[in-house]
Amino acid sequence: MVIVMHEDATDEQIQRVIDRVVASGFDVHRSTGASHTVLGAVGVHRDFDHRDFELLEGVREVIRITQPFKLASRHFKPEGTIVDLGRGVTIGGRELAVAAGPCSVESPEQINTVAECVAKAGAKIMRAGAFKPRTSPYAFQGLGEKGLQMLRIAADKQKLFVVSEVMDPSQIHMMSQYVDIFQVGARNMQNYFLLRALGEQQKPVLLKRGMSATIEELLLSAEYILSGGNYNVVLCERGIRTFENYLRNTLDIAAIPVIKKLSHLPIVADPSHGTGRRDKVPPMARAAVAAGADGLLIEVHNDPDHALSDGAQSLTPLEFSQLMGELRIIAPAVDRHLS
Ligand code: PEP
Ligand code: MN
Numbered sequence: 492m493v494i495v496m497h498e499d500a501t502d503e504q505i506q507r508v509i510d511r512v513v514a515s516g517f518d519v520h521r522s523t524g525a526s527h528t529v530l531g532a533v534g535v536h537r538d539f540d541h542r543d544f545e546l547l548e549g550v551r552e553v554i555r556i557t558q559p560f561k562l563a564s565r566h567f568k569p570e571g572t573i574v575d576l577g578r579g580v581t582i583g584g585r586e587l588a589v590a591a592g593p594c595s596v597e598s599p600e601q602i603n604t605v606a607e608c609v610a611k612a613g614a615k616i617m618r619a620g621a622f623k624p625r626t627s628p629y630a631f632q633g634l635g636e637k638g639l640q641m642l643r644i645a646a647d648k649q650k651l652f653v654v655s656e657v658m659d660p661s662q663i664h665m666m667s668q669y670v671d672i673f674q675v676g677a678r679n680m681q682n683y684f685l686l687r688a689l690g691e692q693q694k695p696v697l698l699k700r701g702m703s704a705t706i707e708e709l710l711l712s713a714e715y716i717l718s719g720g721n722y723n724v725v726l727c728e729r730g731i732r733t734f735e736n737y738l739r740n741t742l743d744i745a746a747i748p749v750i751k752k753l754s755h756l757p758i759v760a761d762p763s764h765g766t767g768r769r770d771k772v773p774p775m776a777r778a779a780v781a782a783g784a785d786g787l788l789i790e791v792h793n794d795p796d797h798a799l800s801d802g803a804q805s806l807t808p809l810e811f812s813q814l815m816g817e818l819r820i821i822a823p824a825v826d827r828h829l830s
Pocket of ligand 2: 594595764790800801
């Protein structure tokens with residue numbers, strides 16, 4: 492249930508509603524929008540009559556949410572969530588958020604070179620993995636904390652924010668020193684211990700759609716993080732498995748407008764994992780922006796032919812910079828901007 496308060500509801504009225512909701516056995520999540528306050532009442536609860544809440548002073552409207560996700564629902568924050576990274580960089584606002592970088596951190600030389608290239612092309616966020624969830628246990632597993640150190644140094648030199656994958660709750664504390672956004676990979680979208688742990692801290696979380704997950708399952712995974720009190724969640728469409736096997740995955744572009752309608756959370760697209768082939772990344776990146784994505788996650792490598800992971804889907808610095816130029820032309824057509 493979502494309780495929308497009147498624009499001129501007083502703090503006392505809001506508090507009385509909160510007390511009543513808590514007394515009825517719900518947890519309360521408060522969203523203070525530009526014009527009015529919205530209260531999300533969630534939890535396992537006894538029978539209740541939502542009209543009881545409609546009658547409380549200061550209440551404008553009570554909406555019973557029939558979808559299983561509540562806090563992730565658009566009703567909870569109709570104006571949309573903007574995740575603020577600082578220094579004027581946001582995800583979910585008018586400006587498109589582009590995170591670019593290699594699949595994995597490999598060496599100081601590699602990560603510094605790529606950081607310089609992606610910053611020059613206009614990206615504000617650097618992506619790179621130090622803990623890699625590889626399908627084979629014999630494949631390169633990432634450089635761990637040493638990799639994160641290299642990534643942070645390279646990103647700081649270029650004034651870039653950092654997003655990197657966390658695979659286990661035990662890594663959160665250590666990784667907090669190095670990352671600005673925690674990435675939850677497709678393989679961990681339903682690792683509920685990890686999601687709960689990320690809900691108990693305040694750094695933004697980039698939650699990737701599982702390769703066999705429905706949109707509803709993705710939003711329910713987001714709900715785990717939100718219900719812990721961390722509202723800084725960004726969703727990511729990274730391709731799903733379908734009967735079509737020409738490309739690595741099927742990038743579900745339609746999921747972008749569907750999610751925009753269902754949820755207030757920002758959604759970015761990852762055309763690199765979504766296609767698995769470098770030549771297909773620019774057209775899918777352009778399509779995602781045209782479809783309303785709030786940003787992109789793109790793999791870029793200075794020497795893709797020798798990359799330790801995902802070289803085939805990594806753009807060269809030149810290809811990335813050309814793509815950014817094209818996105819700057821497309822963005823205004825859909826009321827967005829890319830500086
Ligand atoms: C990645 O971003 O490098 C990655 C492993 O992505 P995914 O979890 O989508 O496969
Ligand atoms: Mn990758």
